[in-house]
Structure formats: structure tokens, C-alpha cells
Amino acid sequence: MHPLLQRLTELAPEWQHRLRTFLSQYGGTAVAEIRAEQIIGGMRGVPALLCETSVVLPNEGLRIRNIPIAELADRTPEEIFWLLCTGELPTADQTASLRQILAERATVPDYVWNVLRALPSDSHPMAMLSLGVLAMERESTFRQAFQQGVPRSELWKFWLDDCLTLLGRLTTLAAGIYRLRFHRSEPLLPNPELDWASNYATLLGLPDPTGQFRDLIRLYLVLHSDHEGGNVSAMTGYTVASALSDPFYAISAGLNGLAGPLHGLANQECLRFLLQMIDTLGTNPSDEAVEQYVWSWLQGGHVIPGYGHAVLRVPDPRFTLFRQFAQRYNLQHELIALVEQLYRIVPQVLQRHGKAKNPWPNVDAISGSLLYAYGMRESEFYTVMFGVSRALGICAQTLTHRILGTPIMRPKSVTLQELEQMTAHSLVPRQ
Numbered sequence: 001m002h003p004l005l006q007r008l009t010e011l012a013p014e015w016q017h018r019l020r021t022f023l024s025q026y027g028g029t030a031v032a033e034i035r036a037e038q039i040i041g042g043m044r045g046v047p048a049l050l051c052e053t054s055v056v057l058p059n060e061g062l063r064i065r066n067i068p069i070a071e072l073a074d075r076t077p078e079e080i081f082w083l084l085c086t087g088e089l090p091t092a093d094q095t096a097s098l099r100q101i102l103a104e105r106a107t108v109p110d111y112v113w114n115v116l117r118a119l120p121s122d123s124h125p126m127a128m129l130s131l132g133v134l135a136m137e138r139e140s141t142f143r144q145a146f147q148q149g150v151p152r153s154e155l156w157k158f159w160l161d162d163c164l165t166l167l168g169r170l171t172t173l174a175a176g177i178y179r180l181r182f183h184r185s186e187p188l189l190p191n192p193e194l195d196w197a198s199n200y201a202t203l204l205g206l207p208d209p210t211g212q213f214r215d216l217i218r219l220y221l222v223l224h225s226d227h228e229g230g231n232v233s234a235m236t237g238y239t240v241a242s243a244l245s246d247p248f249y250a251i252s253a254g255l256n257g258l259a260g261p262l263h264g265l266a267n268q269e270c271l272r273f274l275l276q277m278i279d280t281l282g283t284n285p286s287d288e289a290v291e292q293y294v295w296s297w298l299q300g301g302h303v304i305p306g307y308g309h310a311v312l313r314v315p316d317p318r319f320t321l322f323r324q325f326a327q328r329y330n331l332q333h334e335l336i337a338l339v340e341q342l343y344r345i346v347p348q349v350l351q352r353h354g355k356a357k358n359p360w361p362n363v364d365a366i367s368g369s370l371l372y373a374y375g376m377r378e379s380e381f382y383t384v385m386f387g388v389s390r391a392l393g394i395c396a397q398t399l400t401h402r403i404l405g406t407p408i409m410r411p412k413s414v415t416l417q418e419l420e421q422m423t424a425h426s427l428v429p430r431q
């Protein structure tokens with residue numbers, strides 16, 4: 001039994017007991033009221049999902065297992081995955097064991113590459129990533145275990161096994177997609193001696209004489225790993241997994257949600273926004289010119305990509321950590337300069353504009369510019385970078401649900417007519 005499985009086997013009974021006790025004592029207790037506008041408005045603010053791995057505090061940002069993300073910025077993705085899954089930071093031996101498992105599973109089978117090679121050359125890299133993950137579903141040990149009648153209480157072990165296979169291969173898959181899609185070159189073979197982030201950076205095949213790109217990839221994979229349970233990709237993964245569809249189905253589905261411009265695609269959109277601005281205004285534009293550009297963008301009915309957030313009400317600490325990365329390495333690039341300039345200007349503009357509840361930058365306001373500055377110019381690939389990292393969180397979240405044995409998702413939907421009746425007469429909906 002490998003150390004992560006062993007530790008989770010020790011923790012699982014404790015967690016299951018805690019949940020059973022809680023439900024028996026407080027299962028019938030009302031914890032929130034729901035306004036009609038929240039039902040229409042994407043359930044914003046409704047506490048409707050259990051998520052143990054992380055929280056996003058409006059005035060602070062992300063905490064993974066109650067540790068502020070800023071305190072985790074120097075960790076490796078392997079440490080973060082262990083933390084997400086167990087609630088504990090791993091020892092050096094535990095990290096090494098996880099690193100070894102992921103490295104051992106890093107080879108992507110040929111049939112997956114063949115599926116991807118068969119796609120039209122203009123397929124979006126996110127569609128390729130999602131499809132690549134889905135193609136591997138045939139190897140799911142979870143599905144086999146379920147079909148063979150393994151007791152429900154044991155199924156989570158197979159869930160973990162699938163997650164480790166999926167994650168081990170994911171960096172190789174993503175880097176191969178980058179090479180196939182943008183450089184018409186063949187995927188590189190993973191190096192079993194390297195950790196997850198270093199392998200990924202190497203397999204992408206970009207020149208990295210200083211090692212700074214590898215450091216950026218490591219930070220990138222850590223910062224995007226999880227953002228509580230209610231965002232589109234995590235909630236989609238959770239919903240699909242709750243039907244006991246296996247991790248390949250669940251992660252592929254989550255990635256499809258991440259591909260939307262209001263969610264993970266915002267980093268791609270943000271880079272396009274910056275490049276268009278440079279095209280129009282030239283390099284080193286004045287503050288006045290930038291402000292005017294931002295206003296006309298808003299007046300054209302567009303959102304400012306990389307700004308605003310459904311939960312956050314302060315600058316995203318992940319934005320701040322990326323900014324510090326650029327400062328630490330004294331990164332001189334016109335895009336990074338523009339990111340800084342927008343940070344001075346956009347929040348004031350959005351405040352005066354008066355719509356966005358949060359005028360501050362989110363992580364996407366800078367992540368793409370950093371990748372661009374280090375030579376990854378293909379903005380269509382940026383959401384894939386995000387997706388590789390976010391798979392850590394969705395795997396850990398769904399694993400926790402399998403350990404706790406939570407049931408299939410089935411919220412009650414209502415018609416507008418029912419809502420009208422409920423608000424008029426304060427009735428509860430028919431079941």
C-alpha cells in the first residue's frame with residue numbers, strides 16, 4: 001500500500017464518523033435562507049455544497065485546507081495534492097513517494113495520441129485535453145471495481161488509483177497537445193527522474209536556460225490547483241462524479257466547464273485584450289490613453305478580462321503572488337508593464353462604472369502575461385495550463401466525496417410559475 005493510500009485509509013473512518021455524527025445531530029437544522037434572485041442568479045452565495053479541500057474568503061482569498069495560499073507558494077504540486085487530499089502537509093518521504101507514483105504513471109498510451117492526431121488541426125487545445133482524458137476512461141479501475149461489486153465503502157481506493165493515473169499522465173498529455181497543436185512536433189517522453197512540475201516544463205519543450213520557466217510552472221500548478229467547490233469546473237466534476245461516473249468522466253467534464261470565457265478561458269481572453277491594446281496604443285501608452293481604452297471597451301459591452309470575481313472582494317492573492325514572482329526575477333516585458341499599469345487604472349474605472357461587485361484583479365489578469373513573457377505565446381493553450389493544475393483540486397474534492405460516501409446530486413429545480421407562487425404565498429415547492 002503506498003503512503004497516500006495508507007494515510008487516507010487511517011483518516012477515512014474518522015471523517016466518516018464525523019459526518020455521520022454531524023448528520024444525526026444537525027441534519028435537520030436549517031442553515032440558510034435562499035432568496036428567489038439566488039435561484040435565478042447561479043445560486044450565488046447559497047451554501048449548497050460540501051467542499052473540504054479549500055475555501056475562498058471574500059476579503060482574503062484562497063485557503064487550502066485552512067492554510068492561506070501565500071504560505072503555500074513555495075510548495076510543490078505533489079505537496080499540494082497530498083494536502084488537498086489529507087488535510088496535512090506531507091513529510092519529505094511522503095512527498096517523494098507521491099512524486100514517484102506520478103512519475104511512474106507519466107506515459108500516455110499511443111491510442112490517446114492517435115485520437116488527438118485524428119482531430120482537425122484547428123481544434124481547441126481544451127477540447128483536445130478533455131478528449132484525451134476521456135479517451136483513457138477505458139482504463140478506469142474504479143469502473144471495473146464497481147462492475148465487479150466491490151463494496152461502496154472500498155470504492156474510493158479505486159477512485160484514488162484512477163486519479164493518480166490521470167494526474168501522472170496529465171502533464172505529458174498537455175505538453176504533447178502543445179507540441180502537436182502548435183508546433184507540429186511529436187510529444188516528448190517523460191523523464192521518470194523529474195518531479196511533476198519539472199517534467200511538465202521540460203516536456204513543453206520551450207527553452208529555459210535560467211530555470212525560471214520551470215519555477216513559473218511549479219508556481220502556476222500550485223496557485224491554480226483548487227478554488228473551493230462552487231466554481232463551474234469543480235462543481236461540474238463533483239456533479240458528474242456523484243453519479244459514480246469515474247474520474248476520467250468527471251475531470252473531462254470539469255475541464256469542459258473550465259473552457260468557458262467567464263471561467264478558465266479568461267486568461268486567454270486577458271492576453272488577447274492586452275495584445276490588442278498594445279496594437280492600438282503602441283508600447284508604453286500613457287495612463288490617459290489606457291484609461292480611455294478601458295472605458296471604450298466597457299462601453300462596447302465587454303467585460304474587462306482578469307478583473308472581477310464571484311466571491312473575492314480584494315485583489316486575488318494569486319495575482320499578488322504572480323506579481324511578486326515577476327518582481328523577484330526582475331522580469332522586464334512590455335506585457336508585465338501593462339499589467340502593472342492596468343492594476344493602477346482598472347479598479348478605479350470599474351468602481352466608477354459601478355457594476356462589478358469586485359473591481360480588483362483575479363489570477364487571470366497576470367498569469368497569461370507571465371507565460372507569454374517566458375516564451376509561451378500561444379494564448380489558446382493557457383486554459384490547458386490552468387486545467388492541468390485544477391485537476392489536482394477536482395481529483396481531491398471528488399475523492400473526499402467518495403470517502404465520505406455522499407449521495408448523487410439532485411437539487412430541486414422550480415419553474416418560474418412555481419417561484420411566483422412561492423414568493424406570493426411563501427409556499428415550499430412540490431417534491
Ligand code: CMX
Pocket residue numbers: 231261262263264266298302303304305306307308309310311355356357358362363364
Ligand atoms: N468588467 C466589466 N463588467 C464586469 C466585470 C468586469 N471585469 N466583472 C463583473 N462585471 C459586471 C457583470 O458582467 C455584471 O453585469 P450585468 O449586471 O450587466 O450582468 C455586473 O458587473 C455584476 O457582476 P458581479 O456580481 O460583480 O460578478 P459575477 O459574479 O456575476 O461574475 C465574473 C464574476 C468573474 C464572471 C465577472 O467578474 C467577469 O466576467 N470577469 C471577467 C472575466 C474573468 O476575469 N473571469 C475569470 C474569473 C476567475 C475564474 O473563474 O477563473
